[in-house]
Amino acid sequence: MTDRIEKQIELKAPVAQVWRALTDYREFGEWFRVKLDGPFVAGEVSRGHITYPGYEHLRWEAMVERMEPERLFSFQWHPYAVDPKVDYSKEPRTLVEFRLEKTPTGTLLRVTESGFEKIPAGRRPEAFRMNDQGWTEQVKNIERYVAEKP
């Protein structure tokens, strides 16, 4: 089973510029398609709403965790918490982390979203990574994980 999504992308732009695109609330809003009420502050909740036409009533909310300049930006959220009538506070939250690294041509950005299942820390198996090989392969992964368990 999968508990995280991992992405990486090479950007032909300096780290400082990528950092700004991620953490300046107006720049973030441009590419993420959200209008935020104010700047991101570590330890504080960020609020706003979706800007896609027809969906402006949908709210955005995330708890900003870490802002380590030009290295790491992370927040927790309830993915797809878009129904105003639902209280999401008791539902599982995922953690989104953006990690930046300087490269000769610009910036390597790694994004992870984790916490899709609540496997205790330290037991969260590598083998549970997303793959496209279907259930048979997933079962093998689970078997391997269980076999390696101390």
Place this chain on the structure above:
Amino acid sequence: MSQKSRKGGLAGWRGRAPAFAALGDATRLSLVVTLASGEPRSIAELTTGSRMTRQAITKHLRVLERVGMVRSERAGRESRFAFDPRPVEEMRAYLEMVSAEWDAALGRLKAFVEK
């Protein structure tokens, strides 16, 4: 990330969170592995070779049953438990959707910083 799939994802997450949580336990995970790779088993068979009591195994099976990963079938005097792959497939499909939305968002970020 298309707003259409964002909307569709709502139901997905709300419906699937219990299934994700059900696997967050080593015993249940190993029960799923056992059942997924073989025949339906009775509680007695599942308890054999485990350090857990019959009651504990039963409790874990009920959790898996509630999220639809395990079905029980009556066979004579005892119940046999069988694996049902559908919830796991749904979880996979859900994560693939979230994954695709990240691809789209990062594509927009790339266009934004490289313009």
